[in-house]
Amino acid sequence: RPLLNTHDVGQTLHWYEEVGSTNDVAKGLAEEGALHGEVVVAERQTAGRGRRGRSWSSPARRNVYLSAVLRPDLPPARAPELTLLASVAVCQAVRQAGVAAAGIKWPNDVLASGRKLAGVLTEMAAEVERVQWVVIGIGVNVNAAAADFPEELRGVATSLLLERGAPVPRALFAAAVLTALEEWLDRHADEGFGPVRAAWREMSDTLGREVRIRGGAAELTGVAEDIDEAGALLVRTATGLERVVAGDVELLRP
Ligand code: BTN
Structure with missing residues (x-):
């Protein structure tokens, strides 16, 4: 089996x-005009x-x-599904690399031991009806x-090395992430968001926990109950069920 087991993603x-x-x-x-699946990788970033x-x-x-670079056949309103999809792919690769306890904090942070291991930054351009391109940064x-790590991240960030106690070959790991990403993209194209949602729930470090949401439309505290069919977080507060589409989640209590 080749290291990078994909037809498109990462082949360029x-x-x-x-x-x-x-x-x-x-x-x-x-x-x-880059094609679907072209990937940019760097040894370091200055910004x-x-x-x-x-x-x-x-x-x-x-x-x-x-x-x-992805060119999914999706209306812009469904693009957020890809962000959750990417976190599922990353979490799967992280677990395969030996960090079995890794989980996802909504929407797309991968955590281990309560610390951040990975993040996803999705950006896109859309026409009215259709997504032109999506860039998923991992x-x-x-x-x-x-x-x-810079001083302010110690205690907040972690790595595969710190979690496993042994280094992981980066090229091997990058290939695993890209392979998982394409598997989930294919599945999403064929079956929609349902299977991604189910995998996200299984990997979630957020559902069932008391959370504080900040930086979105409003600040609120409650218990994260589920994600809905669009990937929004449903939070049970003292006054009812809130639907959160943006914001930072703080996990209160382990
Ligand atoms: C987050 O958790 O806030 C998202 C972090 C995303 C970081 C990746 S590193 C590769 C790509 N290039 C960037 O500048 N950001 C993303």
Whole structure:
């Protein structure tokens, strides 16, 4: 079995020693007509970006930083499904790499031991009816040691190395992520969001827990009950069931 077991995703690979952000490079390629599945990967990022305007720590040759250009046949309103799909693919690859306890914090953070192991940043361009392109950016802390994280991330971030106690070959791991990503994209194209939703629920570190949501439309606290058929988080609060489409989730209590 080849390392990269895909027909499209990652078969064209744009490799860089250094970029600002692989998402920005991938967006540029997408605008110039890059095909579905082209992937940008870099050894380090000087301006790695996270969700909600945050930065993403991107030290050289420790971790995996990659962005895939996708051209899904989807209305723009369904694009958020791909963000959850990507987190399922990453969590699956992380578990395969030996971190069995990894889970997902809504919408798409992969955690282990309550600390962040990986993140997904989805960006897109759409016409009225159809998505033109989606760029899915994936950052996984693979072989970062505690000293590789900036001070403010110690205690908040973790890596495969720190969780397993042994390093993981980055190319092997990147191939596993891309293979899982394509498997789930194919499944999504054939069967819709249902199977992705079921896998997300199984991998969730969020459902059944007391959460605080900030930075979205309103601040609220309650118990995360489920995700709905569009991937929104349903939170049971003192006053009723709230549907959360954006925001930061804080897990209260283990
Ligand atoms: C988050 O958790 O806030 C999302 C982090 C996404 C980081 C990845 S690293 C590869 C790609 N390029 C970026 O600038 N960001 C994403």
